[in-house]
Amino acid sequence: IRGYTREAGVRNLEREIGTVCRKVARRVAGEKGRRGEGEKGSGEAKKRRKGAKNSPSPLLPLSPSFPVEVTAENLKTFLGPRRYSRDLTQDRDEIGVAQGLAWTEVGGEVLPIEVLLTLGTGLTKQTGNLGPVMKESCEAAMTYARAHAIELGIEADFAAKHDAHIHVPSGAVPKDGPSAGVAITVALVSAMSARPARREVAMTGEISLRGHVMPVGGVKEKILAAHRVGATKIILPAENERDLEELTAEIRDSLTFHPVERLNEAIELALYPIEVPREVLEEAKEIALSDADKELIARSENEPEPDVEEIPSAKNGAKKRRGK
Secondary structure, three states: OOOOOOOOOOHHHHHHHHHHHHHHHHHHHHHHHHHHHHOOOOHHHHHHHHHHHHOOOOOOOOOOOOOOOOOOOOHHHHHOOOOOOOOOOOOOOEOOEEEEEEEEOOEEEEEEEEEEEEEOOOOEEEEOOEOHHHHHHHHHHHHHHHHOOOOOOOOOOHHHHEEEEEEOOOOOOOEOOOOOHHHHHHHHHHHHHOOOEOOOEEEOOEEOOOOEEEOOOOHHHHHHHHHHHOOOEEEEEHHHHHHHHHOOHHHHHHOEEEEEOEHHHHHHHHEOOOOOOHHHHHHHHHHHOOHHHHHHHHHHHHOOOOOEEEEEOOOOOOEEEEEO
16 A cells, blocks of 8 residues: 555555445445346346345355455555555666655655766756755755765766756655765765765755754654665764654664764765775865975975984084085
8 A cells, every 4th residue: 555655644545445345335336237138038137126225235146256355455446556666766786866854745856866966167066846945955065065075986086077966756745854864975976986876875964064964854764665665774963863763673683874974974874985095085185286386396396315424422422514
């Protein structure tokens, strides 16, 4: 039934069960009608119909097609195709895609964040019907990634040479709030460093420019949504660890939780590791130096070391160094 209803309460569940019961009743009535048509013209049937005017209708006898069983396999014949998927939104680990979590009035939702880079001048675009707070989270995530480029395995001038497009699918649905900050940052760093994100990891948390991961609301509903789609690891703010007590033991035992205080912790948990190439570090350091610094370093490297000779000290025989 999880493929047909998704809500905090059970109102829609009751409606779906009612739909199944009505369709079963219609099938029973149709079977009864077909049997009645087959008996038309027989004297026995006429007598039964005449006697039925003054007596209650007898119970419908069971035929080979009854009782009707409703199973997970045949539920589609009663309710149609599944309306909700229980599978992860990704079938493989991808670069530039992270699994965020969102709270809605009817429960939690998995919110995939997509980032695509193109050659450009460092512009950032956000689409997906995002509200102002979520757009600010995108800006904060980009600033953090630029400020910590070297330690994240990103070329220092990479962001300046590329435009970033951040998209959140289901564009017809408005989205807002700060809790996608961690997922946005992970997706950005994944795209900029070419490190695939682990699809089994879902995450939530607000971020600051200094790299702190701050608490958010709706943690219970978000975790239930992650469990529903098959995620096995949850990254959440350390201050939200107390919210895990609201979950059942079954849910807690089936998931691995990673409470984090710093954004770099979340990035390392969500992305595959990568060694920063030495040439990238050298190039990044070169770019970070000013022209004056480069000239000073070059001058010091080209200057010859002064020649020295050792002479004995007049007092205690210790050696001194003197330029020629």
